[in-house]
Amino acid sequence: MRIKVSDGEEKEYDLGVRPLDVLREQGGARDKRVVAARFRGALVDLTRPLEEDGELEFVTVDDPDGLHVYWHSTAHIMAHAVKDLFPEAKFGIGPPIDQGFYYDIDVPRPFTPADLEAIERRMQEIIAADHPFVREVVSHDEAVRIFRERGEVYKLELLEGLEGEPSIYREDGFIDLCTGPHVPSTGYIRHFKLLSTSGAYWRGDENRPMLQRIYGISFADRERLEDYLHRLEEAKRRDHRRLGRDLDLYSIDEEVGPGLVLWHPKGAIIRHIIESFWKEQHLKGGYEFVYTPHIARLELWERSGHLDFFRENMFPPSEVEEVPYQIKPMNCPFHLRIYKSKTRSYRELPIRWAELGTVYRYERSGVLHGLLRVRGFTQDDAHIFCRLDQLEDEILRVLNFTIDMLSTFGFSNYEVYLSTRPEKFVGSVENWERATAALRSALEKKGLQYSIDPGEGVFYGPKIDIKIKDVLDRPWQCSTIQVDFNEPERFDITYMGQDGQLHRPIMIHRALLGSLERFLGVLIEHYAGAFPVWLAPVQVLVIPITDAQLEGARKVASICQEHGLRVSVDDRPERINYKIRDAEVQKIPYMLIIGKKEVEQGLVSVRQRKIGDLGPMPLDEFLARIRREIEERSNESAGGG
DSSP states (O other): OEEEETTSOEEEOOTTOOHHHHHHHTTOOSSOOEEEEEETTEEEOTTOOOOSOEEEEEEETTSHHHHHHHHHHHHHHHHHHHHHHOTTOEEOOOOEETTEEEEEEEOSSOOOHHHHHHHHHHHHHHHHHTOBOEEEEOOHHHHHHHHHHTTOHHHHHHHHTOOSOOEEEEETTEEEEOOOOOOSBGGGOOEEEEEEEEEEEGGGOTTSOEEEEEEEEEESSHHHHHHHHHHHHHHHHTOHHHHHHHTTOEEEOTTTOTTOEEEOHHHHHHHHHHHHHHHHHHHHTTOEEOOOOSEEEHHHHHHHTHHHHSGGGSOOOEEETTEEEEEOSOSHHHHHHHHTTSOOBGGGOSEEEEEEEEEEOOOOGGGOBTTTBOSEEEEEEEEEEEOGGGHHHHHHHHHHHHHHHHHHTTOOOEEEEEEOOOSSOOSOHHHHHHHHHHHHHHHHHHTOOOEEETTOSBTTBOEEEEEEEOTTOOEEEEEEEEEESHHHHHTTOOEEOTTSSEEOOEEEEEEEEEEHHHHHHHHHHHTTTOOOTTTOSSOEEEEESSGGGHHHHHHHHHHHHHTTOOEEEOOSSOOHHHHHHHHHHTTOSEEEEEOHHHHHHTEEEEEETTTEEEEEEEHHHHHHHHHHHHHTTOOTTOOOO
């Protein structure tokens, strides 16, 4: 049997040789950083016997796939420890996720912090014993027998939907249903931490049992674990749900309903500023605005295909005068109806229509998360109708617009993905290829580095997704640009060409910020609630030292207000140091301290967030300073908390 190791020579090996044997032959198995292998392109265990010719590549913990194997194996070790300590435990699933792993476990009571510490200690013992992970492929009947004997009802349910012969992994006395791959033995796992627990419905269904989910993380290097834990603490400090409450920005009221946001005055003014800036930039960018209703007759959603492809994410319809109506999950069908309201000419194209349209989608209560996952949200939607020969220019125009918009809010690092044609698609292969080429060309002209997501386009067209990275380097999906061959066909929209014939336009769906709710949640966490001056709900707080300066403080506030600033006066009968500290907690960019000397000399003593005391200065000088900062939309003094 001939095997070619990546970047090496092809060699003859005995049938059944394991990747681990090849690695040992090369002297690379000592530090346990190689955790899996790719053979003929598939990820496999290092201990998997190879039975055909092929190319072999070793996968380390520094490779994303290798890290997922590492996390997956740690999840199994955790489950083993739980079973040893809680013999009555029944296990659901325990996958690796974007950051770490979890396992869903059915136990009589929720896990406590003391339980997690005990589980960690047992995991250390299992790791020290260096038990091998042993993979077995068994018949379906044998797998059912194994897990029925153990009373693993959730594994039995998983087996019901499994095609082909299942694989199990044995590790000392612990057995789990799993496709793998895993590290060769428990001793490969070096540094780990169990992070938290939460309730999780089995298979995400509120009508099924509530399991206990344990989250964890592991790394081969202690430094990486310590860095991750530090970043996790920083993320908790920046949690938009806590800051939203502490800064009085928004709330979600159970009597109103989960996933439905109530914007308080301070949050509403930030949203208003973002919306105003968004509208101003769209007018400059050649867009026109449209407004559409929140509900429509059910037949509109039948025509658009949403009932076929999106029904599970839609709220139930209601009847008005015996006609079924549906609250809208998307804005695009309305824009298509506006397009179809009259005959269009090639001279009108491209048409660019934008709307801050509020939509409603049914999300299970278990996945709702502050502003980041809600049921009612406002999309910064736009739809562009153009000819195929205009497509590349329009995509490039949208890309430029997106990057400019995001950079204004302080985001300059991105992950960009180009998703190509899936197996099931509408439209011709030729149009797909031309559209994909247009997207690729626009990305390259813009100079954006991007990754290809093969086959991950939506069924109606290729797309570009832009994930912004916040100050903690976390990616957030916000911006998307999608080409659509489907809806123009479904709604039979056309334009009169120069040749006097009717032609079908291309439709582009695009969102720059995604939804205002999600974007504001990301903004709060990015800046830790310490917004740039131009976005801050209160830009200036005037603080009189004593009641004798209260009238002077109100005059200063009035002048600031006349200059368009959002200003407040702290007239509470509290000590000056308490007022200053409270303003810092509220993350107000500027404080103007008014004492006897300031009143007499016509000055204000300025304190700037993050910097501190700037000293006394004439009010006009301060106004010029802050106006310049606002007009430039500077982000320099923002963030940090």
